[in-house]
Amino acid sequence: MSVFAYPSTVIVEAERPLLDAGVDLMARASRALAHFCADVLRESRGQIFGSRVCVFAGPGNNAGDALFAAAALARRGAHITVVTLFDRTHDQGLAAARRAGASVISSPSAEETTDPSVEAAGHCSAEVRAQLRADVMRELSRSDLVLDGIFGTGGRRGLPEHIASLIRDWRHSAGANSNTNTAGTRTSRFGTGTYTTQTLIAVDIPSDLSPADTGSEDRIHADHTVTFGGLKAELIDPRVAAFTGTVHLVDIGLELHESQATAEVVDTDDLNAGFPRPEPDGHKYSRGVVGILAGSEEYPGAGVLTTTSAVNCGVGMVRSLGSQMVAEYVIGLHAEVVTASGRMNAVVMGPGNPEDEYVHACVDALANTNVPVVLDAGALDMVGRAESVKGTWLAERPVVLTPHAGELARLLSRLLGEIITSSRINADPIGWAQRAAQSSGCIVLLKGHQTVIAAPDGFCVLPEAGPASLATAGSGDVLAGIIGALVATFHAKNQHEPPLPERELAHIVGLGVLVHNAAGRRAVNAGALGDAVAEVAGELIHRGSLIE
Ligand SMILES: NC(=O)C1=CN([C@@H]2O[C@H](COP(=O)(O)OP(=O)(O)OC[C@H]3O[C@@H](n4cnc5c(N)ncnc54)[C@H](OP(=O)(O)O)[C@@H]3O)[C@@H](O)[C@H]2O)[C@@H](O)CC1
Numbered sequence: 001m002s003v004f005a006y007p008s009t010v011i012v013e014a015e016r017p018l019l020d021a022g023v024d025l026m027a028r029a030s031r032a033l034a035h036f037c038a039d040v041l042r043e044s045r046g047q048i049f050g051s052r053v054c055v056f057a058g059p060g061n062n063a064g065d066a067l068f069a070a071a072a073l074a075r076r077g078a079h080i081t082v083v084t085l086f087d088r089t090h091d092q093g094l095a096a097a098r099r100a101g102a103s104v105i106s107s108p109s110a111e112e113t114t115d116p117s118v119e120a121a122g123h124c125s126a127e128v129r130a131q132l133r134a135d136v137m138r139e140l141s142r143s144d145l146v147l148d149g150i151f152g153t154g155g156r157r158g159l160p161e162h163i164a165s166l167i168r169d170w171r172h173s174a175g176a177n178s179n180t181n182t183a184g185t186r187t188s189r190f191g192t193g194t195y196t197t198q199t200l201i202a203v204d205i206p207s208d209l210s211p212a213d214t215g216s217e218d219r220i221h222a223d224h225t226v227t228f229g230g231l232k233a234e235l236i237d238p239r240v241a242a243f244t245g246t247v248h249l250v251d252i253g254l255e256l257h258e259s260q261a262t263a264e265v266v267d268t269d270d271l272n273a274g275f276p277r278p279e280p281d282g283h284k285y286s287r288g289v290v291g292i293l294a295g296s297e298e299y300p301g302a303g304v305l306t307t308t309s310a311v312n313c314g315v316g317m318v319r320s321l322g323s324q325m326v327a328e329y330v331i332g333l334h335a336e337v338v339t340a341s342g343r344m345n346a347v348v349m350g351p352g353n354p355e356d357e358y359v360h361a362c363v364d365a366l367a368n369t370n371v372p373v374v375l376d377a378g379a380l381d382m383v384g385r386a387e388s389v390k391g392t393w394l395a396e397r398p399v400v401l402t403p404h405a406g407e408l409a410r411l412l413s414r415l416l417g418e419i420i421t422s423s424r425i426n427a428d429p430i431g432w433a434q435r436a437a438q439s440s441g442c443i444v445l446l447k448g449h450q451t452v453i454a455a456p457d458g459f460c461v462l463p464e465a466g467p468a469s470l471a472t473a474g475s476g477d478v479l480a481g482i483i484g485a486l487v488a489t490f491h492a493k494n495q496h497e498p499p500l501p502e503r504e505l506a507h508i509v510g511l512g513v514l515v516h517n518a519a520g521r522r523a524v525n526a527g528a529l530g531d532a533v534a535e536v537a538g539e540l541i542h543r544g545s546l547i548e
């Protein structure tokens with residue numbers, strides 16, 4: 001179900017009242033972490049007993065979580081090696097790990113690795129430092145599990161060089177002797193010719209997490225991140241997926257308020273719960289009427305695809321607003337589609353670049369109404385031109401824009417008055433979708449492998465990623481029809497109330513993306529995709545949930 005993401009500061013703030021009341025949050029966090037690690041070890045090795053676990057311990061509470069979890073694993077028969085990376089760490093955590101039998105290696109610190117005078121000041125000799133480093137590398141290479149407890153929410157960007165070089169060397173040696181399986185775990189060969197599967201788990205947040213490519217070799221690339229209390233917003237950025245691996249949220253009893261969230265991650269459970277079902281006493285108008293202006297002489301198929309998916313989504317009525325030619329194609333396939341004018345609860349405009357005369361007629365028909373519109377493909381060009389948005393027909397209603405990166409690049413270049421390329425957009429999809437939503441005042445659905453929906457206030461909805469088979473011509477037309485049908489359905493239900501809040505509209509749009517994804521798992525081309533929408537809606541309406 002919906003998981004809301006919060007800035008780390010909000011989560012840290014929510015810990016305070018519990019800590020003040022004497023609640024041992026670290027005990028909750030480390031217990032859950034130990035359970036997770038135990039599951040991973042059982043899965044990869046069959047048992048915990050005899051496994052090898054290496055803990056990178058930083059200077060703060062993040063190390064405390066890792067060390068207490070390691071102590072629990074030691075009590076179940078795991079061999080634990082703690083590598084302390086600073087001249088201090090979490091004392092109680094370290095003591096617990098030692099009591100449970102952990103060995104400790106003090107990795108040479110920054111000063112020791114760079115300043116020769118520290119030897120004279122009583123630090124270990126160069127040979128001893130080299131030996132310690134070799135010990136750490138040996139331990140890392142033979143570990144089944146490595147825990148990143150270097151920094152958590154208290155971390156600042158950039159690892160000290162002695163840690164960065166350790167990670168770099170480890171990644172290099174693991175890369176030289178390993179391959180990566182589909183789950184992301186590393187399988188490495190060592191000494192005796194046996195193979196081990198190694199899993200790297202980041203505690204709360206991977207240390208030095210950043211979306212930047214530079215220096216990525218020196219950073220933690222976790223297979224899993226076990227995060228505590230609330231989903232931290234930085235963990236959901238698609239650009240950091242290679243560093244976080246799969247993110248697992250552990251509830252430690254914090255009270256977080258959705259109003260403080262900056263994003264929402266939605267999945268199939270949200271679709272099962274939130275997809276609109278017919279009310280027992282409903283009728284076609286109460287279930288919503290969607291108008292579709294899609295298709296042209298050049299691209300008639302777009303009209304068919306957009307209308308098909310809208311019809312199949314289970315809306316009350318679909319009106320075809322385009323040319324006679326498109327209407328004939330459409331009605332030949334869907335006899336229920338209506339060409340007569342009349343009331344509408346949402347309109348989709350643009351797929352297949354309908355001719356201007358139909359666009360102008362549609363805009364006129366929408367004047368003095370608050371009917372929401374979904375603008376796709378050619379209709380996106382209406383946004384950001386002097387004569388649109390501000391003070392005109394678009395400003396009077398909820399607007400959903402559904403560009404892919406190329407279309408968003410054009411739109412943003414107009415809105416911001418500078419050239420924005422699609423590669424810049426692909427490098428930061430959340431940031432650019434937010435920027436477009438903020439400057440246009442519209443809900444922006446940026447299509448791609450990880451589709452992002454942004455509201456003008458910056459709030460984002462991230463639907464789980466869809467299958468790559470969706471990347472096929474006409475797939476976006478199908479999506480536009482789905483979104484239009486859902487917006488019409490919710491708007492029809494809500495029409496006597498104040499307008500739907502933007503975040504709610506963004507959530508509804510997110511449900512549309514999930515319908516599209518589910519149809520994508522049942523089809524390999526856009527024609528079949530439009531038909532599969534009927535299967536998806538049928539399962540949701542008649543069975544109550546998707547068959548997956
Ligand atoms: N609050 C709670 O009860 C709970 C907290 N929990 C856990 O605590 C974690 C937060 O712990 P934390 O606040 O101690 O911060 P943490 O990230 O361990 O390290 C801070 C230390 O690192 C240092 N430092 C940072 N960056 C650096 C850099 N780049 N290079 C060098 N040094 C750097 C920094 O130095 P300073 O900034 O003070 O100079 C400071 O000494 C949280 O993520 C979760 O795992 C859970 O148990 C749930 C309950």
Ligand SMILES: Nc1ncnc2c1ncn2[C@@H]1O[C@H](COP(=O)(O)OP(=O)(O)O)[C@@H](O)[C@H]1O
Nearest residue numbers: 447448449466467468470471473474475476477
């Ligand atoms: N690699 C991918 N993985 C998952 N979904 C994808 C991928 N590439 C594209 N998609 C989805 O496929 C659809 C393509 O839409 P669009 O580019 O508008 O196609 P068209 O204009 O041909 O209809 C979007 O919903 C997008 O999110």
